[in-house]
Amino acid sequence: MRAYVWLTLYGLTGMFLLGCVGGGTSQTSTLNFGTGEADRKTEQLFSGFETNGNNLRAGFVIDTDSPVITSYSGQTALRNFLAKQPPLSEFIQLADQTDYVSGAWINGGESAAPLLDNNMDSLASGKYFLWGYSTENLPVNKAFGYDMQANWRCTGCQNAVGSGTGRLVLDIANSQAQFSLDSPDFKLSTSLIFTQKNQLQYKLGSNAEITIDGRQLAIQELAIRGGIFGPDGQNAGLLFGVKDERAHLTGLAIGHQP
Numbered sequence: 001m002r003a004y005v006w007l008t009l010y011g012l013t014g015m016f017l018l019g020c021v022g023g024g025t026s027q028t029s030t031l032n033f034g035t036g037e038a039d040r041k042t043e044q045l046f047s048g049f050e051t052n053g054n055n056l057r058a059g060f061v062i063d064t065d066s067p068v069i070t071s072y073s074g075q076t077a078l079r080n081f082l083a084k085q086p087p088l089s090e091f092i093q094l095a096d097q098t099d100y101v102s103g104a105w106i107n108g109g110e111s112a113a114p115l116l117d118n119n120m121d122s123l124a125s126g127k128y129f130l131w132g133y134s135t136e137n138l139p140v141n142k143a144f145g146y147d148m149q150a151n152w153r154c155t156g157c158q159n160a161v162g163s164g165t166g167r168l169v170l171d172i173a174n175s176q177a178q179f180s181l182d183s184p185d186f187k188l189s190t191s192l193i194f195t196q197k198n199q200l201q202y203k204l205g206s207n208a209e210i211t212i213d214g215r216q217l218a219i220q221e222l223a224i225r226g227g228i229f230g231p232d233g234q235n236a237g238l239l240f241g242v243k244d245e246r247a248h249l250t251g252l253a254i255g256h257q258p
Helices: 037-046 076-083
Strands: 023-028 056-063 069-073 101-106 126-134 144-155 161-171 176-182 186-194 197-203 206-213 221-229 235-243 248-256
Touching: 037 076, 037 126, 056 076, 056 197, 056 221, 056 235, 056 248, 069 076, 069 221, 076 101, 101 235, 101 248, 126 176, 126 221, 126 235, 126 248, 144 235, 161 186
Parallel strands: 023 069
Antiparallel strands: 056 069, 056 126, 101 126, 144 161, 144 248, 161 176, 176 186, 186 197, 186 206, 197 221, 221 235, 235 248
């Protein structure tokens, strides 16, 4: 049975990146936009978040055609990205908007398919988009763990769309974390490392166990990237992509402290 976590699509008054294996691509502003539609999109994207106005705005994107994750830091970079995307009304929000992070699916076609449509083949091409206010400083004397909710799409799997739950546990003293997801269709377990601005990513050579439809993957490509969000690390968000000879899966996971 397919599991879906398609939650309410907001009118987007309020709305989870590792590049190739072991790395990431960061986008900085390359275009100069004045005030306009892209600026309005950026403001709408963060409308409804609880913020103190000083947190770094960050975004991560993964396309379903390749497990490569791109990061965007700051409002200008996010604005440039949004300027090339469909209207926010066509984003499909995939998780409850938590205090400081949210995620959506952006259809690669002309428009998004209706929510709760059981035929999801039309959504096979597109991208996952994760955004929020990055944590600048994590308290070193506090243990952090997050309950994660995940959504994914898979080519070569029994079910093209899936969802599941997981756990992210931070080991701040050693600058690493443990990330796991579990469902009947897809299981993942791996360690992550901290990078700049409290971002997390998979490190090439780290142990990773991934199972799709009960079959353990002979991983050809693996990307996981995201970070911790909110002034006190209230939320976490990750994008992930994995590929072997038979299957290609991409998705996002968003979590909060229990």
